[in-house]
Amino acid sequence: MITHIHHINFLVNDLALAITRYSALLGGVEFIEDQLDQRSVKTARTKLGDTWLILVQPTDEQSTPAQHLKQHGEGFFLLSLNCDDLDQEQQRINALSGLNFSTPERTGLEGWRIRDLPKEPFFGTQLQLTQDVNKRE
Amino acid sequence: MITHIHHINFLVNDLALAITRYSALLGGVEFIEDQLDQRSVKTARTKLGDTWLILVQPTDEQSTPAQHLKQHGEGFFLLSLNCDDLDQEQQRINALSGLNFSTPERTGLEGWRIRDLPKEPFFGTQLQLTQDVNKRE
Numbered sequence: 001m002i003t004h005i006h007h008i009n010f011l012v013n014d015l016a017l018a019i020t021r022y023s024a025l026l027g028g029v030e031f032i033e034d035q036l037d038q039r040s041v042k043t044a045r046t047k048l049g050d051t052w053l054i055l056v057q058p059t060d061e062q063s064t065p066a067q068h069l070k071q072h073g074e075g076f077f078l079l080s081l082n083c084d085d086l087d088q089e090q091q092r093i094n095a096l097s098g099l100n101f102s103t104p105e106r107t108g109l110e111g112w113r114i115r116d117l118p119k120e121p122f123f124g125t126q127l128q129l130t131q132d133v134n135k136r137e
Numbered sequence: 138m139i140t141h142i143h144h145i146n147f148l149v150n151d152l153a154l155a156i157t158r159y160s161a162l163l164g165g166v167e168f169i170e171d172q173l174d175q176r177s178v179k180t181a182r183t184k185l186g187d188t189w190l191i192l193v194q195p196t197d198e199q200s201t202p203a204q205h206l207k208q209h210g211e212g213f214f215l216l217s218l219n220c221d222d223l224d225q226e227q228q229r230i231n232a233l234s235g236l237n238f239s240t241p242e243r244t245g246l247e248g249w250r251i252r253d254l255p256k257e258p259f260f261g262t263q264l265q266l267t268q269d270v271n272k273r274e
Contacts, residue, residue: 002163004186005142008216012260021258024234026139026218048218049141050186074260076213079145081163081185097161121158123149123211 002089006082006112006130007045007052011069015057019044022055031055034109041065043109050082054109068126078116078126086113086131097121110134139226143219143249143267144182144189148206152194156181159192168192171246178202180246187219191246205263215253215263223250223268234258247271 012018019031023046031044040060045052056077058066068077083089086105094100101118108114113131149155156168160183168181177197182189193214195203205214220226223242231237238255245251250268 002185005145005188005190008142008145010260010262018260021234021260025230025254025259025264027229028233048139049188051142051188053142075262076216079213092164093162096165097158117162122162123147123155123158125147125212127162 002081002083002129004082005051006080006132007054008079009054009056009077010075011056011058011065011072011077012074013057013069015042015044015055018055018057022046022053035059036109038106039063039065045109078128080114080128080130083129083131086115086129089129089131090115093117139218139220139266141219142188143217143269144191145216146191146193146214147212148193148195148202148209148214149211150194150206152179152181152192155192155194159183159190172196173246175243176200176202182246215265217251217265217267220266220268223252223266226266226268227252230254 023029023031029046031046034043036043040058040063042057042059043054045054056065058069060066099118099121103116106114111133113133115129117127119126160166160168166183168183171180173180177195177200179194179196180191182191193202195206197203236255236258240253243251248270250270252266254264256263
């Protein structure tokens, strides 16, 4: 079951500048800085309601995030839907939508379990599923 | 005070097709179809956690949403931040960020009070503030 938007990622060229701007906008909120080596990105996240807003700066020109930034410029990168069980949700979506997607699982920040959805059926928007393993404890 | 993401809008060419795809993805959820004449759009919205996911199809080629769709293609259009008081929040952001923005208020779906933020300081991302008047009742 998809319950809410788990996180939304925005690509930026300069993470420090982006943190300054977004922190002021949001009323001086703290951002947690982190990095995700397997995606070759530096990140900064803050929680707005039940959704993480994540600023992402690529650190390797060959990475998927860097390629997206190069092609589309700064701004929206992806939206991730929270689900209780990643594997069950993948099966449910395939059964209901006829997508039959089988993207491999990968690990996000804080050990989140993530599967990307194919972009084409959703009009070019990168959607994904996240199972937030920390919430189950 | 900004409390959560009030809504996220995605531009689509074919609202009916988009509803079918997104409804299947989200587990057969209902979308509320509507229109917003002052923006020249047809819309379909569903609530995910505390955030409205809104699909938007322009109905007039000259409108701002249609121009964005023409320039960027289907996909992410804007992200709106929920606040308790639109005018106070505008003043707070201007004081804290030095933006000094003064965009006019406009009325969204369900009578939401909306002010767009300038795109340039947020790296080209269209952000806005929403005061959801229905919630105050």
